[in-house]
């Protein structure tokens with residue numbers, strides 16, 4: 001389950017984490033993590049609070065070195081190296097901008113340690129200021145900038161030394177929603193332009209789904225699934241991932257024959273069924289369809305409806321499914337066409353290829 | 361999931377920064393070992409030996425407890441300290457309550473006046489009391505025939521001396537009150553008196569306990585007040601002095617020191633526990649309380665604050681008056697004859713300049729050592745055990761009375777086989793001892809400031825390949841500058857006023873102003889003693905003001921970033 005389900009086929013991984021375990025005293029924060037990140041990739045660590053995302057990021061950076069296991073970067077074993085001897089730039093949630101230095105000085109901080117000529121430093125700083133859209137803010141101090149601007153400075157400071165690896169720990173979580181969405185695109189754009197391998201920690205699934213090339217879903221110190229946003233969303237590997245990403249209906253089911261499951265008194269076709277007994281069947285609300293023409297259809301009653309703008313989320317019940325209730329998303333067109341309202345009976349179907357199965 | 365074949369614990373490679381920081385920490389820790397731990401060990405072992413250095417077990421202690429005159433001092437010390445604690449904490453609580461919960465005018469002035477005692481040696485109030493209530497005192501009728509020399513004088517002096525310390529602690533405790541508790545009580549129509557006893561007092565309880573222990577410790581370890589105004593009333597602190605300076609009985613001095621160490625150490629530990637609880641209370645704070653105007657209450661508090669201010673300014677004014685009068689009470693003409701210190705025993709004007717020198721060195725060296733030490737301990741990596749030992753060493757001075765430290769230094773540094781023997785009787789030993797004596801509060805100030813900084817500055821610095829000393833000098837020091845300035849003024853002021861440790865350590869060429877006050881008073885030159893005491897006050901007050909202006913200037917320049 002630790003293995004990536006897909007890997008971009010660009011040769012050897014740039015970052016390789018092997019059997020990494022991190023303990024804080026008796027508490028094991030990371031259990032036997034293995035992961036590969038490829039050159040130029042944008043990878044997100046996604047998971048609930050306390051699952052170990054930051055711990056893993058800090059192990060990669062060498063800020064809190066793992067208890068067991070190995071970290072390789074660019075083909076070199078960096079497992080035991082202190083941060084100063086690794087090659088990365090980092091942005092923290094707090095930004096950690098130096099409050100007593102001007103923006104320009106903040107960005108120049110790392111360049112000054114590279115024995116560059118002053119002119120070269122000045123030029124590079126200006127280039128970076130332009131890059132993050134703060135061309136004329138260089139003389140200000142961090143406290144005089146907005147949150148979003150501070151974030152950009154932190155980013156510019158981190159990439160100034162052209163690191164091989166960019167690490168971002170919840171870089172957007174301190175910002176308000178509008179700025180966050182805007183910066184998502186900016187960061188992604190910047191990353192593409194620079195081609196820098198990037199690992200970002202977030203607990204915001206929307207952020208991960210929109211920005212990442214691949215997502216690493218973590219829970220309780222282990223990796224649940226690694227995959228592209230589409231894979232993670234469409235074929236969640238575990239019940240945890242299915243529950244954590246997006247909305248999912250979970251219904252108890254039995255499978256007594258290959259290709260078939262039974263929910264309540266209804267038997268449905270299901271591609272994944274192997275006849276392995278008691279299961280949990282899962283289906284996303286938007287996969288539930290109206291109409292009787294399809295396979296796997298039955299009659300349901302609309303128990304309640306919730307207007308969510310572009311679509312309506314209806315809660316359905318059906319005697320033929322036993323006690324189970326299902327959430328289903330219908331577009332405004334369907335609502336109008338079928339004249340959906342609370343209490344109405346309608347035929348619905350659960351497409352067999354959209355039903356996922358998990359052990360109970 | 362395969363369990364790995366690499367199941368070997370990763371041993372992080374230490375970076376050059378880590379090693380350098382560790383080295384700094386070890387150097388400073390060694391300083392604390394040589395200037396604190398080893399001398400304390402020496403005094404402990406001395407108390408089990410006789411005059412010839414033979415081990416006598418508890419012999420000295422048996423002798424001590426069989427000498428009624430000495431044992432009586434324990435009782436006296438406890439009595440004085442308990443009475444002072446009750447009075448000082450009560451007065452401070454009421455003043456803090458007024459400053460915090462009333463809308464009286466001139467709060468800033470009252471607070472500033474209440475801080476004055478910090479700027480003078482603890483000998484000074486005693487001298488004022490002699491002029492006010494002594495044999496020919498100006499208002500001695502107020503005592504209705506009682507004698508100022510003895511417990512009464514000591515207690516009044518100690519209250520004066522401890523008031524600012526109690527006030528600071530209690531004000532902090534009161535300022536963290538949650539306004540919502542008061543609103544709730546108000547809405548239930550609880551009477552003001554009941555609110556006071558059910559909300560205010562319990563809310564400030566940790567502050568009160570903490571203040572009580574600090575006052576108790578300060579009093580029981582203070583030596584200035586009982587020396588000047590104690591008369592024949594012996595306490596532990598004066599016993600140490602008499603045994604060592606008077607009778608040259610160093611072993612008995614060591615025994616009394618260790619007995620004095622006991623209550624101070626207990627008080628210190630209780631205070632640490634209580635402080636930790638208060639911090640928990642502090643972080644859970646909610647809505648700040650805004651006092652509402654109330655004519656009667658505000659006027660009562662104003663009257664009370666004026667009274668306390670008169671007490672403090674009265675003591676100070678009396679000293680100044682005493683210093684300027686030619687020969688009280690026979691020749692009341694004003695003049696500066698009492699300032700001709702060179703004509704008296706005690707070290708003359710040189711002692712004053714020595715004190716300035718000590719203050720300057722202590723401030724510069726002490727601030728550097730303390731802040732560097734705090735930084736290495738707080739930001740260093742690995743070597744956890746070593747860092748814990750460092751923390752312990754840094755907290756220890758708080759529990760060690762100055763007299764004990766001074767005596768320990770005699771034992772340790774005066775031993776002929778000690779390689780550091782050469783610093784004995786020099787300015788260096790005075791600086792070393794004073795820095796150690798006031799280490800704890802400075803260290804805590806530095807640690808607090810460092811903890812308030814973003815904890816990722818060092819991580820960012822490392823990721824940008826900046827060596828730790830670059831981040832330290834370019835970021836940490838400028839950001840912590842206010843705290844650094846606070847530490848330096850604290851060390852300077854205390855170096856100017858302290859008597860207890862240095863009284864054992866000054867040499868023929870390193871007499872100090874505070875010790876001169878003691879010695880001139882001892883020799884009966886009370887007016888010059890008052891004059892020298894006031895010199896210390898004016899110096900400290902002046903330095904404080906300059907420090908205030910300077911730090912405002914420096915802050916304006918270097919901390920432009922603080923303004924939004």
Ligand SMILES: Nc1ncnc2c1ncn2[C@@H]1O[C@H](COP(=O)(O)OP(=O)(O)OP(=O)(O)O)[C@@H](O)[C@H]1O
Nearest residue numbers: 024027029047048049050051052053054055056203
């Ligand atoms: N220094 C530490 N000492 C002890 N336990 C720690 C330490 N750092 C983290 N932990 C524990 O390890 C677990 C993982 O922490 P981590 O900070 O990696 O979580 P996270 O996934 O980043 O969560 P969040 O989204 O809240 O930032 C948590 O249970 C945390 O309490």
Ligand SMILES: [Mg+2]
Nearest residue numbers: 053054055201
């Ligand atoms: Mg985190």
